[in-house]
Amino acid sequence: MRSRRWLAIVLGMAAVFAMQAATGSVDGRQADAASDGNAEAFAAIMQRHGIPGAQLVHVRDGHAEAFEYGVMRANATRPVAADTLFQAASLSKVVGAYITLRMVDRGVLELDRPLFEYWPSPRARDNPQARRITARMVLDHTTGLKNWEISPSNPAIDETPLQSLFDAGARYSYSGEGFYLLQRTLEHLTGKRWEQLAREEVFDVFDMPGSRYMTDPESATRNASGHRPDGSVMADRVFGWENTAWTLVTTAREYSTFLQRALYRGEGLTPASHALLKTPSSNADDHAVPVPVDPYIDWSLGVGLETVDGRVRLWHWGDNPGFKAFFMLDPESGESLVLLTNSENGLETHKDVLRLFLGEGEYPAVDWARSQS
Known part of the structure; x- marks a missing residue:
């Protein structure tokens, strides 16, 4: 002992x-x-x-x-x-918020324009409230979405319709789904996978060579x-x-x-x-x-x-x-x-x-x- x-x-x-x-x-x-x-x-x-x-x-x-x-x-x-x-x-979300503000500064998207107007997500197609969600609502957690519809590690998530708990923008409720919807929208607007965006906008800029959003077999031993x-x-x-x-x-x-x-x-x-x-x-x-x-x-x-x-x-x-x-x-x-x-x-x-x-x-x-x- x-x-x-x-x-x-x-x-x-x-x-x-x-x-x-x-x-x-x-x-x-x-x-x-x-x-x-x-x-x-x-x-x-x-x-x-x-x-x-x-x-x-x-x-x-x-x-x-x-x-x-x-x-x-x-x-x-x-x-x-x-x-x-x-x-x-969820410290991941802060990196995502920074990247989003970088895109706002470049005019890639506006904070108060519905994300559905940039990219008509099939998950929001049949939900009028989800079609109203903006980047601002995602970042301050007022989307009205659940935290997750299903486990975010389930591949079926990209085909699972979004359900609203209340009107978009009405009040606070923490939601990972909102950030994932924003991610998919930015990927559509830039034509880049999130890993590439994060590498170009954050990891390479701030000397973060080990950081990543996807599992890398070469660094798995770490x-x-x-x-x-x-x-x-x-x-x-x-x-x-x-x-x-x-x-x-x-x-x-x-x-x-x-x-x-x-x-x-x-x-x-x-x-x-x-x-x-x-x-x-x-x-x-x-x-x-x-x-x-x-x-x-x-x-x-x-x-x-x-x-x-x-x-x-x-x-x-x-x-x-x-x-x-x-x-x-x-x-x-x-x-x-x-x-x-x-x-x-x-x-x-x-x-x-x-x-x-x-x-x-x-x-x-x-x-x-x-x-x-």
Whole structure:
């Protein structure tokens, strides 16, 4: 028992990395001490909640610290490394929102013109409300569509008619279907598969070589495995086609670069489009799942907004079977945190991790995300 406990500590600590960003500097001895303390505390959080493996990147004042913890698969000994790929789940949607705003800036589509006018999806043909859905409604989750009609991994999804829960644009209800409809529309308008669009608009631009929406056999050995709450390993998943709502695999380092350059600095966007990522567009009050923290949460065009004591932070969570992901970004200071875990227990770590790196607080975004999971 002692040797296994010692191995867990070694794996949690030995794979900790700190990286210095292009701007900003800190005293080396102070930075090392702070990094070591954070690494030990981070490892303790992961162990307490039974997380097999995780990656985290924290950026503050232009300085970035990256931490890799644990193992890729519980019944193996291969440690999580900087290039280990995790399922980012719904963090995929934020990349999709950025690409959409890029297309808006280029005049490829308008935010308030019905998507059906650009591409008459057979799934929306017999639903008048679905034919009214616009890109804005997709990005702020007011389409009126279900989250999913059927499992998004089922090939029959492209032939399954869309059902509306309420009138398009009437109110908030989280929907992956909306993002998938938007993806198919953009693919039609550009003549490109989503993987190619993501590569050209995001991955190649922001130095994200490992990120992708489809499973790549050549990098499969770098994929972390998902785990159930009891720590048992889940079957590895193969993404045979892209879905901008949930199939992104990436690393915490690569996704942190995307946050810093695309969401914080607004690279590649007009100032007006960049502002839309930080401006409330819907109140995120889901009538089907009311929660006490609703007053603190809004949705911009693609990103959750948490407002506490007048301070606004951007955030999103990811929830795939066996994987949980989360990010938070202060749009004023640029401080950000990305956490990827290969466990169903990942959401239980989020408040502890946020308090460790961003400071004490309640973080209602985590409570809101828990209500939706």
